[in-house]
Amino acid sequence: MCCPRFVSMLCRRTSLRVVAAAAVAAPGAALALNNAYNLAPYGTATATGSDFGGEIAYGIDGNRNGDFNAGSVFYGNANAENPPLFYAVDLGVEAYVDRIQIIPRTDATQGVFGNFRLTIAEDDGAGNPGAVVFSQDYNATNFESGTWATTAPDGARGRHVRMERLDNNYWLTFAEFEVFGSSEPLKFSESDNIARGKPVTVSSAPGFGAMLTSANDGNINGNFGGPGNRPVYHSALPGVGESWQVDLGAETQLDHLQLFTRGEFSRNDETGEVWSTTTEYRVSVLDAGLSEVGAFVVTPNALYSEDPDYDLLINTMGLTGRYVRVETTKDEYLAFSELRAFAGSGDPLLVGDYNQDGVISSRDYNVWRNEYGSLTSLAADGNGDGAIDAADYTVWRDALAAFTAGSPSMGVTIPEPTTLALVAAVGLVAVRRRG
Ligand SMILES: [Ca+2]
Ligand SMILES: [Ca+2]
Ligand SMILES: [Ca+2]
Ligand SMILES: [Ca+2]
Structure with a gap:
């Protein structure tokens, strides 16, 4: 174990290079870390219809940008002649589903995530939905506007994922409909989450109606919600070091953690100013004596950014501890929807997986682009030399090629360095849809 007291970014990158050759896998194969990744961009989508240029395919194009004008937001109006209002994804393969996430439109608050049914169906043998393996109704007290998400499928295996409004009076719009899973059995799903329901202590009482249990209630929905529905933790006070800490009950080797942010933001409609509740988290693992064995700043x-985060993977790579602490690093409130913890011996991240989501995609390129020239923000330091430059782009490009090589039907647009400025301007389309 390198850096036993503090696992720095540089330390983690250094260990990545050692395993570079073994750490690349094609989609559908077991990945080195958590093998659940967003399958939807490899599938096809259908919907009641689309309006105002918000194409159906925009909901599964792998681009989370919620600004309608950026050309990646789905929009469909209810059609009284052809109810119900729905959005469905054919994954193309039977897959085990860990979680479903719907990343919202962000240029307007349109509160669409309420009163709908979510189903997962097996294939009937002819490419159509067959037996239903998962079905749940979500009847929100308010129509939510943030990131809506659920881990309830808990590994249910199916091919057709469908969201259908139970009323049919409104519109449906979002940036991305994401189905995290794998065609191979999942290494981890909700029933493996060892943080769920465990005792929590906090530095100040939860506030604004949030509860002590909010961040490990098994509900990853990012909407603060209404009475009786508080999936998001929120501290009563702002400040550096506002903390939430879960007791796993025993010293446990941790494969990895997942931190889900509060999936909402605030906007001042007069000034246009927007802000998040918590913009940086420090996540640490402590032993039974409360000594820190590893820490990560995320x-x-x-x-509301061009490439929003919601689900953050924290690779503990087999650190052993009893407590996991999440705290603020700035004078901010502490807010997040869930901390999941998974026991295991741990694995390194994929080479080139700069956003640590388990796959190599344009989102890693975005991290590299945003950090280009930096000597301090080193998530995209693929070659581990302490600087972000063209060499790290090459690491990502080669990793992307290797990642996709096992599945030739998924072509990838790979920009040359000389055209990077153009790519940055128009956005990089990572994955062509199969078929
Ligand atoms: Ca999109
Ligand atoms: Ca929660
Ligand atoms: Ca990635
Ligand atoms: Ca570098």
């Missing part, structure tokens, strides 16, 4: 892209 700075998620804001929900």
Whole structure:
């Protein structure tokens, strides 16, 4: 174990290079870490219809940008002649589903995530939905506007994922409909989450109606919600070091953690100013004597950014501890929807997986682009030399090629360095849809 007291970014990158040859896998194969990744971009989508240029395919194009004008937001109006209002994804393969996440439109608050049914169906043998393996109704007290998500499928295996409004009076719009899973059995799903329901202590009482249990209630929905529905933890006070800590009950080797942010943001409609509740988290693992055995600082892209984060993977690579602490590093409130913890011996991240989501994609390129020239923000330091430059782009490009090589039907647009400026301007389309 390198850096036993503090696992720095540089330390983690250094160990990545050692395993570079073994750490590349094609989609569908077991990945080195958590093998659940967003399958939807490899499938096809259908919907009641689309309006105002918000194409159906935009909901599964792998681009989370919620600005309608950026050309990646789905929009469909209810059609009284052809109810119900729905959005469905054919994954193309039977897959085990860990979680479903719907990343919202962000240029307007349109509160669409309420009163709908979510189903997963097996294939009937002819490419159509067959037996239903998962079905749940979500009847929100308010129509939510943030990131809506659930881990309830808990590994259910199916091919057709469908969201259908139970009323049919409104519209449906979002940036991305994400189905995290794998065609191979999942290494981890909700029933493996060892943080769920465990005792929690906090530095100040939860506030604004949040509860002590909010961040390990098994509910990853990012909407603060209404009475009786508080899936998001929120501290009563702002400040550096506002903390939430879960007791896993025993010293446990941790494969990895997942931190889900509060999936909402605030906007001042007069000034246009937008902000998130918590813009940076420090996540640490402590032993039974409360000594720190590892710490990670994670700075998620804001929900209203071009490439928002919501689900943050923290690779503990087999650190052993009893407590996991999440705290603020700035004078901010502490807010997040869930901390999941998974026991295991741990694995390194994929080479080139700069956003640590388990796959090599344009989102890693975005991290590299945003950090280009930096000597301090080193998530995209693929060659581990302490600087972000063209060499790290090459690491990502080669990793992307290797990642996709096992599945030739998924072509990838790989920009040359000389055209990077153009790519940055128009956005990189990572994955062509199969078929
Ligand atoms: Ca999109
Ligand atoms: Ca929660
Ligand atoms: Ca990635
Ligand atoms: Ca570098």
